[in-house]
Every structure is written in structure tokens, then in C-alpha cells.
Amino acid sequence: MIEHNKIPAPRQPAPGRSGSEKCFEITLPALVKGIDAEGHSFEEKTEIARISSEEAVFRLKQRVLIDTPLHLTLCVPRTLILGSDLNLKLSGSVLCARMSRTDGEQIVALRLRPTYSIQTLRG
Numbered sequence: 001m002i003e004h005n006k007i008p009a010p011r012q013p014a015p016g017r018s019g020s021e022k023c024f025e026i027t028l029p030a031l032v033k034g035i036d037a038e039g040h041s042f043e044e045k046t047e048i049a050r051i052s053s054e055e056a057v058f059r060l061k062q063r064v065l066i067d068t069p070l071h072l073t074l075c076v077p078r079t080l081i082l083g084s085d086l087n088l089k090l091s092g093s094v095l096c097a098r099m100s101r102t103d104g105e106q107i108v109a110l111r112l113r114p115t116y117s118i119q120t121l122r123g
Contacts, residue, residue, distance in 0.1 A: 023050055024050065025049065025050050027047050027049065028051075030045070030046050030048050030074050030075065031043060031072070032044050032045075032058070032062075032070055033071040033072075034071060035064075035068060037064060042062045044061060046060060048074060051074075054111065055095065055109055055112060056110045056112060057108065059100065059106065059107055059108070060106045060108050061105050064094050064108060065094065066094050066095070068094045069091065069092070070093070070094060071089070071091045072089070073088070076088055085120075085121040086118055086119065087121060089117045089118075089119065090112050090116050091115070092111045092113050093111050094110060095109045096108070096109040097109075
């Protein structure tokens with residue numbers, strides 16, 4: 001039996017990929033933008049639960065459909081190595097969207113496109 005409130009398991013590697021993809025379970029604030037299941041534009045703040053170079057997993061209150069394109073902005077905080085906060089802008093398509101049993105949110109897995117942009121934030 002699949003637990004709907006758990007984060008989806010890692011996917012099989014995409015065709016042509018090695019399968020040695022490193023996946024990080026990390027909590028980062030994020031902003032998701034896109035079109036919901038009813039065709040309306042939305043913006044929602046959330047947190048990333050897991051990310052790799054191919055996939056990001058997070059929760060959404062807004063309902064989205066499989067294959068829906070979404071834009072994701074990750075807020076990466078300043079560290080000893082990073083001199084300033086960063087916004088990492090990614091995009092991709094919804095690979096999986098499951099309802100959580102506990103809070104009514106969707107657990108979304110987003111297949112990431114290989115392109116991204118990084119914006120340095122001045123504090």
C-alpha cells in the first residue's frame with residue numbers, strides 16, 4: 001500500500017541517463033508559479049523536500065495536473081562559502097502529483113529542465 005502523505009520514491013533514470021543521480025533531501029524555501037488544474041495562473045510559497053539535477057519534490061495547496069509546466073525559484077541562503085543569498089530559477093513539468101492524506105496538499109514531483117539561472121541577492 002502506498003502512503004499518500006509521504007514524498008514519492010526516486011524515479012528510474014530517464015532514458016540515456018546513468019542512474020547515478022545524487023538526490024538531496026533538503027528544506028529550502030521556494031516560490032512556484034504556473035497554471036493550476038482549473039487553468040488559472042498561481043504563485044505559491046512552499047519548501048523543497050528533495051532535489052536532484054533531474055527532479056524536485058515539494059508540496060502545493062494549489063492543484064496541478066501531470067505534464068503542467070511550472071517555474072520554481074529556490075531561495076538559497078548565504079553560508080560561509082556563499083557570500084550572499086541566491087535565487088536559483090528552475091523550470092520543468094509535473095511528473096507526479098499525489099494528494100497527502102494528512103493536510104490536503106499535493107505532493108508534486110517536477111521533472112526539471114537542464115537550464116537554470118542564478119540571481120545574487122544584495123542584502
